[in-house]
Amino acid sequence: MPINILMPALSPTMEKGNLAKWLKKEGDTVKSGDVIAEIETDKATMEVEAVDEGILAKILIAEGTADVPVNQPIAVIAGEGEDPKSVTGAASGGPAPKAEATAAPPAPAPAAEVPQAAPPPAAAPMPAAPAPAAKPNGAAERENRVFASPLAKRIAKEAGIDLASVQGSGPHGRVVEKDVKAAVAGGAPKRAEPAAAPKAAPAAALASSLSSDQVKAMFEAGTYEEIPLDGMRKTIAKRLVESKQTVPHFYLALDCELDALMAMREQINAGAPKDKDGKPTYKLSVNDFVIKALAIALQRVPAANSVWADDRILRLKHSDVGVAVAVEGGLFTPVIRKAEVKTLTAISAEMKDLAGRARNRRLKPEEYTGGSTAVSNLGMFGIKDFLAVINPPQGTILAVGAGEQRVVVKNNAPAIVQAMTVTLSCDHRVVDGALGAELLAAFKVLIENPMGMLV
Incomplete structure (x- = not known):
């Protein structure tokens, strides 16, 4: 029997x-085990290995086809003893293939040829509503304030009678019990039910309130270029919008002095052994120290080493730290696993490998998922400080600014130090203010006393 190969x-x-x-x-x-195809996911290009053996009888989805749903048959293998030529479509028993392969999206037309959206036809003017008849003196006040006995009010409420329509026979026109009962028997007008409040627009609708045609109509044709979204950019847009809409962010910032760290880094790099070409076998970056310091800080403040899991919090045993890596058209966040037990040189080597494969989109999913926190460093671009967006389900993310010389007060006198500003974004469902401050304080101690990372 033919065997389906599924997406x-x-x-x-x-x-x-x-x-x-x-x-x-x-x-x-x-x-079994042969690499048969390459699949582009939202983050990487992955090789697909065959699980079954036989002859590739029919390719159902042509290469270059975009947006093929998971579990859709993409090819059929003829089993032992079967004639491959007799296979014409997907094998029965599996998900039915689409009638036609999903075509790759056509290239966008040049901006100059994009037709302007025609404005909607003007609505015909509505006839003016007739002005309400003037009410006699005292009528408006009577509608807003009806004098009635408590019992009359209760009976009117139960019967749904509008008290303003009942003529009172009590002193000064007060509505009493017998007036309401007479009104009920005579079929007095019922009290109008309040109009239901309009439902709030869903978050998704608010997030995309303007269509692409509406946005394009704001600009003159030919003055822009349309850039189609690839899978990575779509995923980034979706996840970060969800993060800002659903994760209650708050931010904590402080300054860390770097003089001791920079001196130790220079000493360690100077002592690096050389390879056969005379090049140092490693070169530590400030980011390597940041990763290590954050990993140890999470061990010292274990309650902060947590992620949000819908109806509970997961507290992790090891410090798995993600590191944001900019790639063409997007961002990867490969994760350094068990960073608290790895040496600075091991973290540096692993980070170089992960970053290189991230830029070539060759990371495996397990290499960029998980982790309880992440580091986003824009210091190399001269950014002093910024607020990073949490990548759910992680509980925090640390935004690292540029190291620079600053004037501070030491021993009641001005002094010049090298310092950087770090800002911790926290998911308030996981990390409260005091807990986030405790984590950041532990991180600061390690950065300013880097020997603590070596023992």
């Missing part, structure tokens, strides 16, 4: 993928 789910959040390339063609023999 695999290569990451926990993957719903669709692009079939980038077939590495086998129809008629080729396929063995």
Whole structure:
């Protein structure tokens, strides 16, 4: 019986993928473990290995096809003894393939050819509503304030009678019990129910209140270029909008002096052994110290080493620290696992490997998911301080600014030190203000006394 090859789910959040390339063609023999295709996910290009053996009888989805749903058949393998030529479509029993392969999105037309959206036809003017008849003196006041006995009010409320329509027979026109009962028997007007309040617009609608056509109509044709969104940019946009809408962010900032760290870094790098070409085998960066310091700080403040899990909090045993890496068209956050037990040189080497493969989009999903926190460093761009957006389900993210010389007061006298500003974004559901401050204080101690990272 023919065997379907399905579009695999290569990451926990993957719903669709692009079939980038077939590495086998129809008629080729396929063995278990053979790499048969390359799939582009929202974050990386992954190789797909065959699980079954046989002959690749039919390719159902052509290479270059975008947005193929997970679990849709993409090819069929003919089993032992079967004629591959007899296979014409997906095998029965699996998910039915679409009638046609999803075509890659067409290239956008040049901006000059984009037609302007025609304005909607003007609505016909509505006839003016007739002005309400003037009420006699005292009528408006009577509508707003009706004199009635407590019992009359209760009976009117239960019967749904509008007290303003009941003629009172009590002193000074007060409505009493018998007036309301007479009104009920005579079919007095019912009290109007208050109009239901309009429902709030859903968050998704608010987030995308303007369509692409509405935005384009604000600009003259030919003055812009349309850039289609790839899978990575779509995922970044979706996740970060969800983060800002659903995660209660708050921010804590402080300054860390770097003089001791910079001196120790220079000493360690100067003592690095050389390879056969005479180049040092490692070169520590400030970011390597930041990763290590944050990992140890999480061990010293274990309650902050936590993530949000819908109806509970998960407190992690190890410090898994994500590090934001800018790539063309987006961002990766590879995770350094168990960073608290790794040496600075091990963190440096692992970070270089992960960053290199991230830029080539060759990371595996397990290498950029998870972690309880992350580091985003824009210091190399001269940014002094900024507020980073938390990547759920992580509980925090540390924004690191540039190291610079600053004047501070020491022993009642001005002194020049090298310092940087760090800002911790916290998910208030996981990390409260005092807990976040405790974590940041532990981080500051390690940065300013870096020997603590070596013992």
